[in-house]
Amino acid sequence: MPAFSMTRRILSLWLPRLPTDRLRRQLSRTAAPVDSAPGDVPWVVVARLANALQIVALDDAAAKAGLEVGLPLANARAICPDLMVFDADPAADALALEAIAAWCDRFTPLVALDAPDGLLLDITGCAHLFGGEALMLQTVSRALTAQGFAVGAAIAGTAVAARTLSRYRHGRIVGVGGEADAVSALPVAALGADPAIGHGLRRAGLKSIGEVAARARPEITARFGAAFTSLLEQALGQRDAPISPRQPLPDYIVEKRFAEPVATDTVIAATLSALAATLVDAMARHGKGARQLRASFFRSDGAVRAVELQTGQPVTKAVVIDRLFRERLDAIADPLDPGFGFDLIRLSASQTEIVVQQQRDLDANVHDNDELSALIDRIAARIGGRRVVVHLPRDTHIPEYAAWAASAQHHLAEAAQAAWPARIAGEPPLRPLRLFAHPEPITVIAEVPDGPPARFRWRRVSHAVVRVEGPERVAMEWWRSDAALLTRDYFRVEDEAGLRFWLYRDGLYERELAEDEEGEPARPNWFMHGLFA
Structure with a gap:
């Protein structure tokens, strides 16, 4: 029998007004007088391009006034004198997109950035957790709209098809194998190819994706390159390419969703303890232990808090995980701010190792090493792993390079077996200790x-x-x-x-x-x- 393969599903999110939406959210959180810039006044973001200030982003009011991206600022002021102008800040826009991507982690751990104003979510096999694809798309779109972002969304079997539809057919959900019919009527500009390619297609009389798809592939490749042919086939669902998630997929994930947001330390600590027990049980079925752990706290207002820690040996006990996170949460300078509460708490093991069962004897050194490793983990959880080091010798005679500080969590065994130059009893040292x-x-x-x-x-x-x-x-x-x-x-x-x-x-x-x-x-x-x- 052929092996079962799950059809990939991609949710594309497009934030067409990201710069102006970010500015409105920023002004609403500060003491700036928002009343001086009412919502019906057009907002534009400008940058210097070709030695002239041009519009690079605008809001709905500016679009209704007849302004568009690429228009010089002088012409825009002539069309709309009462214009609110802001300087472009690509770094701040990138941080805002990254924050939205972190918020989207609550739906799937596979979230990729589609810079400068889009996201790609691999929702394969997880849409049923939110009531199906249609309800999931509505949930994501409404939540982003409530946070003040204009959004376009679509779901398809390939990332290029979903991206194309999100910009021209908001809310469209394409069934398996229906990508070609869904995108055929869209203009070639929807593919997001190089503008020169789009200009060449229009000169050839090919205005829609369907018209381009009707031509022979060798002809398209010879004229516009193999990269454009691959892009076209991905939009038609005839070829696929994986997305690049912003974070690697953890080995194990457990989470707890709350019907009402929680904010008390007691509930948060109890939830972490329960998740640690569940995580340990999942790893034990495969004979593994955690070496790197991450606790993520998703606030109801969209903010995400994360706490990470590493261990020197694979952890296989829930009580150890619980104790390490308690140490970490008690020591962080910026404690968790629940705001209006967390609606999701997730615990993941991003790095695991197979636990090898060893025969223990009455040798006390083995148990002492285990206790020392546990102590190092607790200290590292409180003050940071980079501050707990061991020194290892190097094969060099240059004094400042003769030893190097390594992480105690990862090099404890090497430090125990390190061979340092022997010192002759009764004679003074030849070099200072430090x-x-x-x-x-x-x-x-x-x-x-x-x-x-x-x-x-x-x-x-x-x-x-x-x-x-x-x-x-x-x-x-x-x-x-x-x-x-x-x-x-x-x-x-x-x-x-x-x-x-x-x-x-x-x-x-x-x-x-x-x-x-x-x-x-x-x-x-x-x-x-x-x-x-």
Whole structure:
């Protein structure tokens, strides 16, 4: 029997007035006097194009007044003197589109940006959760309209077909295999191809998508390219291409929807605990544990709050997940603001691993490592994983590169097995335990040019050297591209107060140093690199 394959369904959302709708929402949330700009006054957004201010976006009132995108601002003022003009802000529009995409995550985790003013939602297999495709389309459209956005929406089997219909046939739902009939009467501009291609098609007398589709494919490809042919076939439902979701699909997702928004900490915590138990049960059926978790809180006004955390080992217990999120929520500087309440709470495991069952013996080290890993997870949940580090050795003799700070959650086992240079008992260390982040310049007086320092000045304090050891010569790796790295001579020195320093001379006399402007050999510089405790 052939394998069952579910037909893909795409919901396309088009926000034709996104810039002006964003500005109206922004003004309504600030103290700006909205009464000074009533709703019947046309609003336009302009940008400098071809050395002239042109309209790049407008609202419904401006469109009714006869204005259109691409019209110079001077001509627009002549047509409509009482015009509200705003400067274009593509970055703010992109952030607004991203926020709407995050809100759409409540319907499907597969949401792709169709910049600059559209979204594509893969609703395959999830429309029945909202009463079917028709009711789902109405729910999304009405919710966005209530938030102040003009919206066009359509559903089809391919992204290009849905996108085309959303801009010319709002509310259209195309059945399986009906894309060709649905888009055939639309103009070729609906495909969103390059304007030069549209101009060429119109010159050839091909004004609708159906007329273009009636021509032979080799003829279209030879004249307008293979990319346009692929775009045409996708609009006709004869070919498909996957969308690119803004976030990868998590391995496991559990969620709780509320008939009425919830805002109390007790209900939120109880919901997270219940979702953690459900998530653990789902992962246990496949023998997996969570390494990266994400809790998403969808507010009733469209805002979305998300909290993420990582673990050092696969988590297989709900009580551990619950405790980590409690630590995280208690520690975040900007706590969750429920506003009028959350109507959806989702818990997802975006990264999982297969849990390997190990035979445990009476060795205490195994249990100590588990407890240490759990402690690191709790600390990382409270202060952030980047702040909990372990140091690992590197195979290099350059001091500042000899060790690197790695995440303790991901490199705990490596840190336990790291092989550091052994220290000889009874002898002082050859290098300081900690180095300065950046070597600090010092002024040195030496008896001979290549000799050890006899006196140096550091941080406005002069030090007389009474004991010195060295030099320890460190040559830079030849494969490094940084030409400023010179051969160093390190010295361990002690001053009259008993303080011990680790300093070095950067460069060798008459070998690595360039001559100055007068032709004399340049003198090497000295730096303080660390202190001995």
